[in-house]
Amino acid sequence: MTETPARSGGVQSVERVFELLELINDAGGEVTLSELAASTDLPLPTIHRLLRTLVTKGYVRQLPNRRYALGPRLIRLGEGANKQLGALARPQLKQLVDALGETANMAVLDSDMVVYIAQVPSLHSMRMFTEVGRRAHTHDTGVGKAILAQLDDETVRRIVSRAGMPTPTEKSIGSIDDLLADLAVIRERGYSIDDGEQELGVRCFAMAVPNSPTPTAISVSGPVSRVDDHFAKRAVPLLTRAAQTISTELNVTA
Template structure:
């Protein structure tokens, strides 16, 4: 469990520790599994879970496991809208400079969730619907976020979500992905090179110090988004990501 914050309310911290553990485990755990991962006695965990179930933030399944509840969706939607509002001006700045669509996404569960976009002015452009979910292993934003995580967490995410090859260029095994993520960490950015859709290339970077794994990207047709484009785009993406991360922390 995380260290208790100075001046924090113990019962509130315990609730969020439990919710974090459930999210990290893919959304569901038994009472005994929660007890083994915390320093709390089972009666305390049970009392907290009973309260969360009553409020709709946790639900008890037929197999006696506890899972994240539907009330959390409303909170998540509100948080994602705020993230999109913070990112909006920076995405617009990227589009003004690069003339290609810019996106922001977060890691929600084991999938990428797109929370903001500013479209390219070109008639032939990439469009990603806000609220769309995608796999992590073959998206620029997904790989940028995975590169910020440890190997066991990465393997857990793709193990639960699967690694469907959307094109012949998609990474299709955890071993290849882990090796690829090491390269992303060294270079400081990721590329979706025809992996989600043939004919489309995307450059992405993670947002540093974000409260949840977050990344921004620019994407467009491979005829325009080439190596020379990447040389211009990556520094701009990195600067925008730093600014977004700083603003997120000011808001927090």
């Protein structure tokens, strides 16, 4: 069977497969066949044929309620991609630590949560520590809010409604309206601040990586005794430079 060339010069069936996977992901990880059909111009028989192939390969699974969900084989691919992305960014994270003395992290949006994919720890005995691979909510983390600020409000509402808004500290944002107001400030300012929202006594400055293939952010974090306004004046320009360098390297690699 001869594949139909896509307008972009690629293979049309491959482009359609990735379109369906992205639609399932954007819907929160599972959808009905009719929901997919309403979200794309693809004919229903084509959608069904592609889904059947993806189910056979393990990249999509059909649930007992006949909804389609992302499959387990995507996890291995995602973990491999995250490791490569983290390795690419590690030199920039190390430069942040060398210049600022505090822990630097990188995280990506994974469904409705953020997952930390790289870290260079501070040399201080008292420091912020987040395990690589840890998943966290978007609304109470610096990296999460930096990522959300790159999305439109309706997408933010969907993500938060699915994930929930727990308040681990008294400073955590607990309502969608307060979150959207904070995101508006972040968009104007260019970076996010987690001021004890995930852990009391810890402050984090974070910035999105522009033009990244998946929503991505980097951050520097430490105790409030060291991460103060003076620290911010030094950190923000360095975060900006690091985020832009990572963005450039990602797009060169792509």
